[in-house]
Amino acid sequence: MSPSGSLFQQVLIEGDYSPHFFAYYYKQWNNYNMSYHQHNSTEIMYLISGSCIVDVRPSSGGEERVRLKRGELIILDANVPHRLIVEEGAPCRMLNVEFGFMEYRGVAPSVGKLAREETALAEMLQLPFSSLVMPDPEEIYHVLKGLVLELDQSGGKGGSMVDLLFCELLLRLSKLRQEQLHTSQQPSQLYVRRSIEFLHQNYDQNIQVKDIAAAVNLHPGYLHRIFKSHTGRTLSDYLNMLRMEKAKMLLGQSDIPIAEIADYVGISSRQYFHLLFKKFADCTPVEFRNSIERHAWSYEEHDFQ
Structure with a gap:
């Protein structure tokens, strides 16, 4: 039985699972108001240009509003209600992927194997959040863009390159998160x-x-x-x-x-x-x-x- 679409499950670290992608796109938005929705998959939005608003209703209650700027990304955990707002006259371009997990396919290292070998990833997977905003010093963008292009070429079916790019994406995100936590203390x-x-x-x-x-x-x-x-x-x-x-x-x-x-x-x-x-x-x-x-x-x- 496959786990849910959340990043924060002990089974991901202890077992062996591969990514399964539900959606991916490279798109320009303008004057768009999305209704609140949620899905059983982790979502990453990366803002290439412009600005947008992401409203989130975390599990702790209330509502949080985030204004994303160029070069920033937001990670939304599975089943967290959220919506996208793009104001009129202020278009934005965005990369997006939504993914969960499936039984290990044996192509690239499983999420668990990576976490067992990379401390930064293990730490990220064990520090749950409803949403997380991170600035990108142009490390994540190229990997995420490559992942979306490979998914598009394969019709969403994935393959060796998709799995390898996903592994790199997880590792880079976890190291960026580690740096973020470290600098917040200094x-x-x-x-x-x-x-x-x-x-x-x-x-x-x-x-x-x-x-x-x-x-x-x-x-x-x-x-x-x-x-x-x-x-x-x-x-x-x-x-x-x-x-x-x-x-x-x-x-x-x-x-x-x-x-x-x-x-x-x-x-x-x-x-x-x-x-x-x-x-x-x-x-x-x-x-x-x-x-x-x-x-x-x-x-x-x-x-x-």
């Missing part, structure tokens, strides 16, 4: 973490140190000190590094004109963007893109030999 680390999350969510905007400090409710000078102490970088250095990593990704994985990439990463001066890129990459944006294209051409040529 205020300075929590402020640094929030600052990093703000930078990842707003790197494409014209932001300054005072904006970051305001977002985490700290004095700019104090935030500067603790950020440098914990990361070894100043806020400005971290922001520039993040922008250049995004620029590399756009140069290598898109056809966006080089002249426009500065705007995509939040730098208003194209001349400054070129100087900064050369400092971080030891080459100009043009040279970087040409090197990527040459490598791709050489690789394809090799494949046909």
Whole structure:
């Protein structure tokens, strides 16, 4: 007999079960009000862009309202009433999966085997919650996106890749949860973490140190000190590094004109963007893109030999 769709069951740790997916989608919402509903499956909503409201009625009673922002996710336990609200004129894009568990299929490690080997996962599975919001430093997004795409290609039937991606998703979620619990006990680390999350969510905007400090409710000078102490970088250095990593990704994985990439990463001066890129990459944006294209051409040529 299969367990229920909740993550928080001792049988999952002691036994051997694989995931079973009930729903999955990549969708844009606008001006949408969902009725309260519940289902016997765990649900993960990941907000790719925009914002939305998730109302939850936890088992302890009452109602909790969460406003999700870009790069945040919410995990909803099975049979917890909830609803999604997307306000008019404020569309959002979302990744979503709903899953429960079935008898082990022997393709990837079972949930129990993972939990018995990974302390962070075992701890997460034994600390129940009705809902949990977590910011993602771009670790969960790529795994979840890959999982949804694989489910879509298999018609929801799953397979080896789906099971492996689910294992990675659980491990990354549990480590993120562990970090969240750890930083909540250390205020300075929590402020640094929030600052990093703000930078990842707003790197494409014209932001300054005072904006970051305001977002985490700290004095700019104090935030500067603790950020440098914990990361070894100043806020400005971290922001520039993040922008250049995004620029590399756009140069290598898109056809966006080089002249426009500065705007995509939040730098208003194209001349400054070129100087900064050369400092971080030891080459100009043009040279970087040409090197990527040459490598791709050489690789394809090799494949046909």
